[in-house]
Amino acid sequence: MEGYNYLLSLCVILLSTKIFSILSRRAQLPQVVGALMAGLFFGPAVLGAITNHFFGVQFCLMPSALLSRMAELGVIVIMFTAGMETNLDELKASGTVGFVVALTGVILPLGMGAGLMYLFDENATFASAVFVGAVLTATSVSITVETLKELGKMSTKVGNTILAAALIDDILGLICLTLITGIAGEEVNLVLVMVKIVCFFMFVGAAGIIYYKYMVWSDRVQAERNLRRYPVIGFAFCLFMAWAAESLFGVADIIGAFAAGMIIALSPKGQYIASKFDTIAYLLLTPVFFANIGLEVVLPSMSYELIIFTAALVAVSIISKLGGCGVGAMLCRFDKHQSYQIGLGMVCRGEVALIVAKKGMAMNLISDAYLGPIIIMIIVCTIITPIFLKRAFEGQVDVAGDSVFEEAFMMTEQADEITEDLFERKLLLDMRKQQYIA
Amino acid sequence: MEGYNYLLSLCVILLSTKIFSILSRRAQLPQVVGALMAGLFFGPAVLGAITNHFFGVQFCLMPSALLSRMAELGVIVIMFTAGMETNLDELKASGTVGFVVALTGVILPLGMGAGLMYLFDENATFASAVFVGAVLTATSVSITVETLKELGKMSTKVGNTILAAALIDDILGLICLTLITGIAGEEVNLVLVMVKIVCFFMFVGAAGIIYYKYMVWSDRVQAERNLRRYPVIGFAFCLFMAWAAESLFGVADIIGAFAAGMIIALSPKGQYIASKFDTIAYLLLTPVFFANIGLEVVLPSMSYELIIFTAALVAVSIISKLGGCGVGAMLCRFDKHQSYQIGLGMVCRGEVALIVAKKGMAMNLISDAYLGPIIIMIIVCTIITPIFLKRAFEGQVDVAGDSVFEEAFMMTEQADEITEDLFERKLLLDMRKQQYIA
Numbered sequence: 001m002e003g004y005n006y007l008l009s010l011c012v013i014l015l016s017t018k019i020f021s022i023l024s025r026r027a028q029l030p031q032v033v034g035a036l037m038a039g040l041f042f043g044p045a046v047l048g049a050i051t052n053h054f055f056g057v058q059f060c061l062m063p064s065a066l067l068s069r070m071a072e073l074g075v076i077v078i079m080f081t082a083g084m085e086t087n088l089d090e091l092k093a094s095g096t097v098g099f100v101v102a103l104t105g106v107i108l109p110l111g112m113g114a115g116l117m118y119l120f121d122e123n124a125t126f127a128s129a130v131f132v133g134a135v136l137t138a139t140s141v142s143i144t145v146e147t148l149k150e151l152g153k154m155s156t157k158v159g160n161t162i163l164a165a166a167l168i169d170d171i172l173g174l175i176c177l178t179l180i181t182g183i184a185g186e187e188v189n190l191v192l193v194m195v196k197i198v199c200f201f202m203f204v205g206a207a208g209i210i211y212y213k214y215m216v217w218s219d220r221v222q223a224e225r226n227l228r229r230y231p232v233i234g235f236a237f238c239l240f241m242a243w244a245a246e247s248l249f250g251v252a253d254i255i256g257a258f259a260a261g262m263i264i265a266l267s268p269k270g271q272y273i274a275s276k277f278d279t280i281a282y283l284l285l286t287p288v289f290f291a292n293i294g295l296e297v298v299l300p301s302m303s304y305e306l307i308i309f310t311a312a313l314v315a316v317s318i319i320s321k322l323g324g325c326g327v328g329a330m331l332c333r334f335d336k337h338q339s340y341q342i343g344l345g346m347v348c349r350g351e352v353a354l355i356v357a358k359k360g361m362a363m364n365l366i367s368d369a370y371l372g373p374i375i376i377m378i379i380v381c382t383i384i385t386p387i388f389l390k391r392a393f394e395g396q397v398d399v400a401g402d403s404v405f406e407e408a409f410m411m412t413e414q415a416d417e418i419t420e421d422l423f424e425r426k427l428l429l430d431m432r433k434q435q436y437i438a
Numbered sequence: 439m440e441g442y443n444y445l446l447s448l449c450v451i452l453l454s455t456k457i458f459s460i461l462s463r464r465a466q467l468p469q470v471v472g473a474l475m476a477g478l479f480f481g482p483a484v485l486g487a488i489t490n491h492f493f494g495v496q497f498c499l500m501p502s503a504l505l506s507r508m509a510e511l512g513v514i515v516i517m518f519t520a521g522m523e524t525n526l527d528e529l530k531a532s533g534t535v536g537f538v539v540a541l542t543g544v545i546l547p548l549g550m551g552a553g554l555m556y557l558f559d560e561n562a563t564f565a566s567a568v569f570v571g572a573v574l575t576a577t578s579v580s581i582t583v584e585t586l587k588e589l590g591k592m593s594t595k596v597g598n599t600i601l602a603a604a605l606i607d608d609i610l611g612l613i614c615l616t617l618i619t620g621i622a623g624e625e626v627n628l629v630l631v632m633v634k635i636v637c638f639f640m641f642v643g644a645a646g647i648i649y650y651k652y653m654v655w656s657d658r659v660q661a662e663r664n665l666r667r668y669p670v671i672g673f674a675f676c677l678f679m680a681w682a683a684e685s686l687f688g689v690a691d692i693i694g695a696f697a698a699g700m701i702i703a704l705s706p707k708g709q710y711i712a713s714k715f716d717t718i719a720y721l722l723l724t725p726v727f728f729a730n731i732g733l734e735v736v737l738p739s740m741s742y743e744l745i746i747f748t749a750a751l752v753a754v755s756i757i758s759k760l761g762g763c764g765v766g767a768m769l770c771r772f773d774k775h776q777s778y779q780i781g782l783g784m785v786c787r788g789e790v791a792l793i794v795a796k797k798g799m800a801m802n803l804i805s806d807a808y809l810g811p812i813i814i815m816i817i818v819c820t821i822i823t824p825i826f827l828k829r830a831f832e833g834q835v836d837v838a839g840d841s842v843f844e845e846a847f848m849m850t851e852q853a854d855e856i857t858e859d860l861f862e863r864k865l866l867l868d869m870r871k872q873q874y875i876a
Contacts, residue, residue: 004691006507007514007681014674018667066507069444076445229456231721236452243445253442279717283669 006066010288013061016042017287030147030386035287039294040379063295067288072253074289075142077281079254080238082145082154082163083261084274090160091262098164101328105165105346106172108324109136112316120309127183131360134180135374136317138173140350140382141166142254146286147386148345151393158338162345165325169346170252171197177356181363193250200249204241204256208263211237219268230269231276237264252352293350297379300372310373314380321347321381341392348385349378444504448726451499454480455725468585468824473725477732478817501733505726510691512727513580515719517692518676520583520592520601521699522712528598529700536602539766543603543784544610546762547574550754558747565621569798572618573812574755576611578788578820579604580692584724585824586783589831596776600783603763607784608690609635615794619801631688638687642679642694646701649675657706668707669714675702690790731788735817738810748811752818759785779830786823787816 016038024034039061040046048060113133117124144162148154154163178193238260245256264270302310326343334342357374360366454476462472477499478484486498551571555562582600586592592601616631676698683694702708740748764781772780795812798804 004681004684007677007691008685010511011674011677011681014670014677018670018674022667066504069504073448228720229460231717232452232456232725235721236449236456239445239449239452243442243449246442247446253445276717276721279669279714280721282666283673283714283718287670 006064009061009064009067010284012042013038013067013291014284014287017291028390030150030390032143032146032150032290032386033383035290036143036294036383039291040297041294042291043295043297045294045297045299061291061295063292067292067295070285071289071292074281074285074287074292075254076238076242076257077277077285078142078146078289080235080257080261081274081277081281082149083258083263084265084270084277085149085154086160086163086258086262086265087155088262088266090155090157091164094157094160094164097161097329097332097334098168100332101161101165101325101342101346102168102172104328104331105139105169105321105325105343106137106176108327109317109320110134110176112136112320113313116312116316120312125365127180128360128365130180130183131356131365132370134173134176135353135356135360136320136349136377137169137176138349138352138356139166139169139321139346140348140352141169142289142350143348143382143385144345144389147389151390153393158334158341158345161329161334161342165328165342165346167255167258170255170352173352174251177359181359196249197251200245200251200255203244203249204259204263207237207241207244208259208266211263212267215267215269227269227272231273234260234264234269234273235277293382297375299375302369302372306369306373309370310376313373313377317349317377317381318347318384337392341389344385344389344392347381347388349381353378444502447499447502447505448722450480451476451505451729452722452725455729466828468588468828470581470584470588470728470824471821473728474581474732474821477729478735479732480729481733481735483732483735483737499729499733501730505730505733508723509727509730512719512723512725512730513692514676514680514695515715515723516580516584516727518673518695518699519712519715519719520587521696521701522703522708522715523587523592524598524601524696524700524703525593526700526704528593528595529602532595532598532602535599535767535770535772536606538770539599539603539763539780539784540606540610542766542769543577543607543759543763543781544575544614546765547755547758548572548614550574550758551751554750554754558750563803565618566798566803568618568621569794569803570808572611572614573791573794573798574758574787574815575607575614576787576790576794577604577607577759577784578786578790579607580727580788581786581820581823582783582827585827589828591831596772596779596783599767599772599780603766603780603784605693605696608693608790611790612689615797619797634687635689638683638689641682641687642697642701645675645679645682646697646704649701650705653705653707665707665710669711672698672702672707672711673715731820735813737813740807740810744807744811747808748814751811751815755787755815755819756785756822775830779827782823782827782830785819787819791816 017035020034020038021031025031042061048058051059110133113136114129117129117132148159153159178190238257241256241260242253245251246253264273322343325346326339329339329342361368455473458472458476459469463469480499486496489497548571551574552567555567555570586597591597616628676695679694679698680691683689684691702711760781763784764777767777767780
């Protein structure tokens with residue numbers, strides 16, 4: 001009955017992420033950290049290694065194709081809801097700042113990473129050094145977004161700057177990767193990549209106009225109908241945009257999902273649609289996303305030298321991103337504390353770092369031995385980002401109260417929506433009753 | 439970028455099931471029929487065959503491991519919510535009736551199916567004839583449940599009888615399959631199967647008591663905390679019970695999910711938990727479940743003789759189940775119309791018929807050529823059940839109005855829950871504020 005074990009895996013993921021989240025909240029840490037630790041603990045990295053050591057079998061949650069797909073859907077939904085909660089005007093206002101922060105936050109890690117490689121490996125070529133630098137450039141914003149949501153800081157000026165910078169960072173990262181693979185000798189066309197990026201933004205604009213016009217029309221002619229169709233259409237739109245971003249334009253799927261969220265928030269029924277994704281996220285997809293990060297961690301055994309390199313890489317990855325983005329923020333006249341918050345929010349790395357590294361290995365520019373250090377760098381960055389981010393925001397206001405207040409506000413809105421919905425249904429019911437009597 | 443096509447598949451599934459549902463409602467058919475047709479139409483059976491004929495490539499939605507897993511989760515959630523909406527006392531009251539209906543609804547299809555096989559194949563052995571009969575015994579209740587929900591007839595006496603009969607049918611089917619494989623010479627232990635079934639019910643009882651006690655305790659000590667944990671715990675419980683049913687006791691996973699739903703409905707916070715699964719069902723899992731049924735249909739080419747057999751099989755499958763269950767219901771003093779409704783509700787067949795057939799083929803009792811007729815039988819039964827079920831219920835009351843009224847009632851309840859939740863949060867907020875000031 002192997003085929004049914006995924007049910008048990010999902011059960012363990014839901015319970016363990018919830019329990020670890022509650023524990024980490026009691027320890028004054030963000031709940032996100034608990035969810036990450038749950039996957040790490042119940043996966044092959046810890047529980048699997050322990051059972052393997054003592055009983056000779058890996059008795060633990062195992063990564064699977066289903067879980068990783070559901071995790072992908074999870075991060076798409078996280079970025080989609082982030083898009084729906086983002087105010088376009090505020091994001092636009094953060095655009096220039098975001099560009100500066102993203103740029104400095106790419107240059108410094110690139111330089112410092114390359115420097116580190118030269119320091120440790122005397123035989124390092126220019127291309128291989130730059131590749132190690134490139135591994136450190138890509139910020140993974142989803143953990144930061146979830147942490148900011150939890151702290152109720154998503155729609156602050158700092159939150160918007162982080163968001164803008166992270167989105168631009170993704171695009172800079174794409175250009176950077178193209179340039180480097182070009183330097184390393186592979187046939188790549190930078191112009192084509194740039195054209196695709198420009199086309200993507202035109203596509204987002206066109207899709208936005210079409211979706212908006214459709215919703216205005218739909219809202220007018222079908223006002224009294226069943227409301228369920230709107231979240232379904234909204235989600236389908238999100239999935240389409242995520243697919244189109246990756247498959248047609250070579251841009252990250254989460255950028256497509258984020259754009260879809262922003263478009264929906266600006267269109268009729270946006271609030272109603274947004275209110276529906278909360279449940280699907282926390283009840284299934286978000287726990288799987290966080291647990292899966294930990295599950296996919298496999299630690300290779302490392303030599304003494306490599307352990308030192310790992311420590312250096314972790315330090316460089318944190319300092320260069322924090323420093324690069326922090327300096328960028330200061331250049332844009334944020335104060336010291338805010339710059340620190342922005343820098344911190346950008347420290348988190350994710351699967352893009354792994355993808356870049358694997359590309360480098362495939363091109364024989366980086367030795368396979370560096371996979372271990374890079375994995376550890378990602379784990380450390382992923383776990384410390386939310387922890388320090390929470391601390392950084394805690395100095396200012398009563399965070400817990402604030403977040404409760406925001407939640408209460410959201411719930412009032414939802415109750416309003418439901419009352420409205422109820423009212424519409426009652427009208428419909430009355431109509432039908434009259435028809436029935438007549 | 440093949441790896442991202444599942445996003446597009448999900449997008450097409452969401453949109454097409456929604457559009458087809460709306461169309462089928464306009465045609466006065468149940469929405470479930472539309473969702474089923476969407477998968478059939480956009481899958482390999484229709485669109486794939488057309489594009490293959492004209493362009494030489496199958497350009498359509500393709501079944502995949504991800505979709506079928508998500509469909510499995512979908513049917514688990516459907517049965518879980520059905521369990522949460524079921525009144526235990528009413529189901530108990532329908533127990534004896536359900537047993538009679540299920541029994542007559544197994545005996546008649548078994549006999550008529552075997553008779554049909556003797557009629558068409560002169561060389562049919564006793565074992566192979568009984569096997570074809572066994573293919574016709576298993577009712578697939580999920581389509582009926584979804585249709586009854588849509589019509590607002592789940593908690594009627596007829597609805598409860600169908601539910602009870604279908605649950606008992608699953609267990610009778612299991613015993614029946616064990617007996618037949620025994621007759622056919624394979625080593626099976628009927629006593630073990632029966633012991634496992636009894637153990638399963640004891641296990642459900644024990645799990646129910648533990649869950650109930652935990653929730654009572656949790657409700658007392660953690661009343662003012664975040665409410666999100668309850669749906670998460672409930673869902674984890676559902677997944678665990680579904681896994682345990684299949685893996686530990688050899689009972690269908692949906693029976694485990696249904697039992698979990700009933701236990702949750704009887705425990706504290708049951709209403710709140712139930713209110714949360716609506717979104718996750720209609721926004722992702724239910725559409726995938728219905729579309730996937732159509733997607734997995736692959737029609738083999740058939741000889742003239744086999745087409746006649748198919749027609750006969752379809753007729754026998756409908757008449758035998760309708761007649762068998764209908765007579766059972768009449769024996770239990772339902773009136774003619776109610777007996778017809780109950781019989782109809784049991785006509786639907788599903789993947790169990792396929793599983794039994796494949797088992798028979800593996801044992802060389804049924805020729806592989808019969809796979810086509812059995813698939814067509816399942817499709818026809820699946821599509822006509824909701825259509826006729828809706829008609830059968832329409833004679834009595836204003837169905838649409840009734841269902842809208844039920845929905846409105848449910849929404850009032852939800853609004854109440856949210857107001858309560860909001861109130862709790864405000865209390866918490868006030869507390870924190872005072873702490874903050876102090």
